[in-house]
Amino acid sequence: MKLYLDPGHGGSDSGATGNGLLEKDINLDIALRIRSLLINNYENVDVQMSRSSDLTKSLSQRTNEANAWGADYYLSIHCNAFNGSARGYEDYIHSSLSDSSTTAIYQDIIHEEVTKVNQLRNRGQKKANFHVLRESYMPALLTENGFIDNPQDAALMSDAAWRQDVAQGHVNGLARAFNLQRKEDGTGTLYKVIAGSFQTRDNAEERVAYLQSHGIESFIITITISGQLWYRVQAGAFSNRDNAENRLQEVQAAGITDAFIVTETTANHAPENDAGYSIMGQTYLSPELMNLFVKDVNNDAIELGIHYLTIGEAYGIRGDIAFAQAMHETDYLRFTGVVQPEQNNYCGLGATGPDNPGASFETPEEGVLAHIQHLYAYASTEPLPDEYPLVDPRFDLVTRGSAPAWTDLNGKWAVPGDNYGQSILDLYVRMIDFSTQQLNNVKQNISW
Known part of the structure; x- marks a missing residue:
């Protein structure tokens, strides 16, 4: 059709x-x-x-x-x-x-x-x-x-x-x-290009700077292997293996011989059944790609990507999907609902209608912190990490651990919100597709 x-x-x-x-x-x-x-x-x-x-x-x-x-x-x-x-x-x-x-x-x-x-x-x-x-x-x-x-x-x-x-x-x-046929459920895969793993963040940051000097976008994620914390430099996440292979070749052509591809299997069209779409987890997209995504819709949007990456990393929260949730809640930071930009409230905390626009925060970073902490309350039963103070005014109102996956937020974060989590994940898929296109554009503009 x-x-x-x-x-x-x-x-x-x-x-x-x-x-x-x-x-x-x-x-x-x-x-x-x-x-x-x-x-x-x-x-x-x-x-x-x-x-x-x-x-x-x-x-x-x-x-x-x-x-x-x-x-x-x-x-x-x-x-x-x-x-x-x-x-x-x-x-x-x-x-x-x-x-x-x-x-x-x-x-x-x-x-x-x-x-x-x-x-x-x-x-x-x-x-x-x-x-x-x-x-x-x-x-x-x-x-x-x-x-x-x-x-x-x-x-x-x-x-x-x-x-x-x-x-x-x-x-x-x-x-x-038009008697449209739904795509069959099944498994899909995200392919992440890892351009080095290091035991110190300084070394990882040097690798990021080196790649950026060669026109290759990258950022740092953390992973624990056998009790050891490693700093991985990620140079892209792709839903298509060929695109990931192309990026790997670019990284290797830049002189990075220890680059490799890791895969994460995800549910195709049924993400609520897959751990890859749990609220807790690693962030795939760089702050730059997050910011580009929202600016493609709203050129006046402030840049929040770095906060969603760093604070999400501190709490073990999927910062890029949290960013997608923020875009969903704020209409791409255009704030067409009851929450206003000066509130720095990117997830609608406490907003119930025109007479109650919800919580306000001093800075954009604090607003992102409150958002991540509220997600942490839903996704984890562990105590809050010590790195940041508690700024989420509704943290203690959440039944801890009651929503480990994004679709578990249905009827909790949004009421009735029957498709709330699915809406966030749908927007996140758009972010992945947009980012893949941007990275492919970078590839086409690089001459070795």
């Missing part, structure tokens, strides 16, 4: 506005989540987006692109606005179509699935003469996911977990309408 996925508006066209939100941002976020869910979970799905960033594109450009590509379906994602009092979800097909048309049947299915999960008033299935419905050659649907100028609907829109649920509802409808 070839899906043309169209996040409405963008660039100089913000779309509707209200309650501190821009329609173009909400549309894009939901659409990106739809694309990720489809590509990661279903066979034989090809998705082309009208835009995957904040750019301006005319309606004609969108429909011409979809028609030239030969899409099987056109899905346009929007939010609504009226007078501040209107609320709810509605969707549209073209006004010329009968209720028994294929397009109308698809609308029936997708409408049913979206309204199951979106917590919005159901305003019904409608028809209109919108450009994208009229000029697209293939069946087309435009969804209006709440009223951005209504405080109740906007409060939902500002919640990343809600946007994930809405995306999942669209995907569930597409899967039913």
